[in-house]
Amino acid sequence: MQKFLLFAVLTFVLASCSNVGKYKEAIESLSGDWDSTTNAVVAIGEKITTAQNSWNTMQESMVVTDEMTENLGEDVLGQITELVAGNGAISDQFGDLSKGVFEFVSNWEEKGKKLTELKEGLAGGKLPGDVQGTIDELTNLVSEGKTKVSGWEEGLASAQAAAQSAMTKFKDLTNYQ
Numbered sequence: 001m002q003k004f005l006l007f008a009v010l011t012f013v014l015a016s017c018s019n020v021g022k023y024k025e026a027i028e029s030l031s032g033d034w035d036s037t038t039n040a041v042v043a044i045g046e047k048i049t050t051a052q053n054s055w056n057t058m059q060e061s062m063v064v065t066d067e068m069t070e071n072l073g074e075d076v077l078g079q080i081t082e083l084v085a086g087n088g089a090i091s092d093q094f095g096d097l098s099k100g101v102f103e104f105v106s107n108w109e110e111k112g113k114k115l116t117e118l119k120e121g122l123a124g125g126k127l128p129g130d131v132q133g134t135i136d137e138l139t140n141l142v143s144e145g146k147t148k149v150s151g152w153e154e155g156l157a158s159a160q161a162a163a164q165s166a167m168t169k170f171k172d173l174t175n176y177q
Contacts, residue, residue, distance in 0.1 A: 052094040093159035
């Protein structure tokens with residue numbers, strides 16, 4: 001009976017170690033991908049914030065002064081008014097980008113707890129729950145994150161181009177130096 005009990009315990013321990021070993025490479029690879037994607041998401045978030053702040057500063061400078069009102073024709077003032085009214089759409093572009101990153105990061109941080117559990121389980125020799133399901137879920141989220149970062153970069157480039165175009169047009173219309 002003692003031999004059977006010892007055999008059962010030994011078999012359980014070996015099976016546990018085998019389970020951990022089976023997922024070690026996948027967890028380590030996922031962890032590396034997670035870290036690089038985290039860095040990319042943080043970087044694009046910072047770029048969006050910087051660009052949005054720059055746009056806000058540009059927008060604040062797009063003011064028609066009394067001198068401009070006296071020196072510019074009604075046609076030009078109408079174009080400036082129309083241009084400034086369109087600035088809300090540019091602000092919305094930046095706002096949507098910022099909101100998208102914020103929402104993704106919120107989910108990312110929550111799901112990151114699952115990765116921490118996997119890494120702690122790997123280090124402790126006992127993995128939690130449905131390991132493969134968790135790895136698959138987090139791997140899909142990494143892929144989604146990479147796709148979103150690309151989309152945010154494109155959206156940021158578009159918003160920055162629109163902002164720069166608006167500022168250039170304002171300067172051209174007002175002969176702003």
